[in-house]
Amino acid sequence: MSFLSNLFRRKPQAAPRPLFYDIVCPYCFSKFSPEEVVFRASHHREDDEDYALGEDELLNKYRERFGLDSVHDMEAILHPLDVPEEHRLYSDHVLTGLTDRYGELTRRRLCPHCHNELPVTAGKVPSNIISIIGASQAGKSVYMTSLIHTLQHVTADHFDAACMPLNAEISRKFRTMYEEPLFERGDLLTSTQKEKMQEPFIFQFVFKDEEKPPLTLVFFDVAGEGMVDQDYLGLHGQHIKNSAGILFMVDPLQIRSIRERIKINIGDKPGEFVSQYDEPRDVVLTMFGDFIAYQEKGKTDIPTAIVLTKSDMLTALADEEGTYIKTNSNIFNPMEHRKYMDLDEFANIDGEVRRFIEKVDKPFKGTMDVYFTDTAYFAVSALGSNPVEQKLQGLVSPIRVDEPFIWLLYKLKYIEGRESQ
Structure with a gap:
């Protein structure tokens, strides 16, 4: 009977898009x-100042913020x-193109606030952005x-997907500044500087x-120091409040109650210990002052790993x-999770780490x-071992690095969760 009832039971209808x-x-x-986008002209003219090459102030203001060179002689901005x-x-x-007064078509949609070019899918699909945050040294x-690296080489295949940089410039920067030093040379990356x-x-x-x-996926590498600096977070932390998911990094060495114990037990190979650590709770309290306080009931419902x-x-x-x-x-x-999130495995890990945090940093757990x-x-372990003198002692062997991301995929309804067979 249960088989027949399952057979004829209607599937719940998906919410209309x-x-x-x-x-x-x-x-x-x-x-x-989507109606607020602006466009960049696909051509320029010397006989029409509206279509002449010139400086794009908004774009250069954005670039200056990140220490990038100004760009000159840009095509004109067109307003729909x-x-x-x-x-x-x-x-x-969704508005995706304009034909200008000269009959030239442009599909180069720009953000009206910073004049960077938007992804082709913008407006047609949800803008689900995932942010990584955490204090310095996390x-x-x-x-x-x-x-x-793991998403591109392992996880994407497990979920019939591909993980790709948005453009060639991002691909080049990620490969040369991050991936090659770490995975090919075993060099530890230097901490992001606040300035x-x-x-x-x-x-x-x-x-x-x-x-x-x-x-x-937008990984906004905010310097950790900025996560406990109200002004800095206000300037550079806007991404957090418009995120669909948050990855909140906590370094066990930030937790005062176990820092010394780990030091003592590691013994002769202390690896990377830093004299100054921000307490995890301070990061949360700063975030509260910046954006959580303005949410309904002073809480945020953004899924947070x-x-x-x-x-x-x-x-x-x-x-x-x-x-x-x-x-x-x-x-x-x-x-490894494949095709779906293993909910039993997730429950085990979630429970273990919750209990651990409860034991070692109750104020942080309470604040969360x-x-x-x-x-x-x-x-997670991004490396698999603790580096010594900025050098890895073996191959990079990540442990469970993609699990928090897979949980966010599950929470955002990209994949389903199942209990173990």
């Missing part, structure tokens, strides 16, 4: 309607309202590199199933009794519970 989606610019993180309705081109109810740059802003790294996780819209980094170091705390963590804990074992309504806890 809206005609278009608000766009979140993957460069400056401003949010706007200056173009007759019949000369506006729509695709799937290893965000190393984690980002390890995660992207040196990194332009966002933008990747798309594109599924072979065309029914699934691509997921835009709390990611305990450098999990390989926790072997120094492990014992049979599980005073902090058990010797045979799942967090030390690599795990108060301000975040949708959280999950993970432990």
Whole structure:
């Protein structure tokens, strides 16, 4: 009977798709309607000052913010309202092109706030942006590199997808500044400097199933120091409030109660220890002042994965009794999710890391519970071992680095979750 009832039970109907989606610019993180985009002309003219080459002040202001060179002699900006309705081109109810007064078509859609070119899919699919945040020394740059490398070489294949940089420039920068130093030379990446802003790294996780819209990954490598500096976060942290998901990095060495114990237990090979660490709770409190306080009820419902980094170091705390963590804990074992999220495996890891954080940093755990309504806890090792003198002692062997990302895929309804068979 149950078989027949399952056979004839109607599948729940998917919510109807809206005609278009608000766009979140993957460069400056401003949010706007597809109707607000502007265009860059596809040509220039010397006999018409409206179409003459010139400086784009908004674009150069954006570039200056990241220490990039100004660009000169750019084609003109065209505003849709200056173009007759019949000369506006729509695709799937989204404005995607203009034919100008000279009969020339342009499809170069720009963000109205920073004049960077928008992805082709902007407005047609949700602008789901995932942000990595965390205090200084939490290893965000190393984690980002390890995660992207793993997504491209392993995870994407497990979910019938591909992970690709948005353009050739991002591809080149990521490869030369992050991936090659770490994966080919074993050099540890230097900490992002507060005064040196990194332009966002933008990747798309594109599924072979065309029914699934691509997921835009924006890794905005905010210097960790900025995460506890109110003014800095206000200037460079706008991406957080328009994110669809957050990866919140916590370094176990930030937690005062276990820092000394890890140091003592590691013994002769201390690896990378830094004298100054920001407490994880300070990061949350700064975020609260910047944007969470303005959310309804003073909380945020953005799915947030709390990611305990450098999990390989926790072997120094492990014992049979599980005073902090058990010797045979799942967090030390690599795990691959394929086609779906293994909910039993997730529940085990989430429970273990929650209990660990509760033991070692109750104020942080309490603060997260108060301000975040949708959280999950993970432990990852981007490298697999603790570097010594800025050098890896072996091959990069990531452990569970993609699990928090896979959870966000699940929360954003890109993949399903199943209990173990």
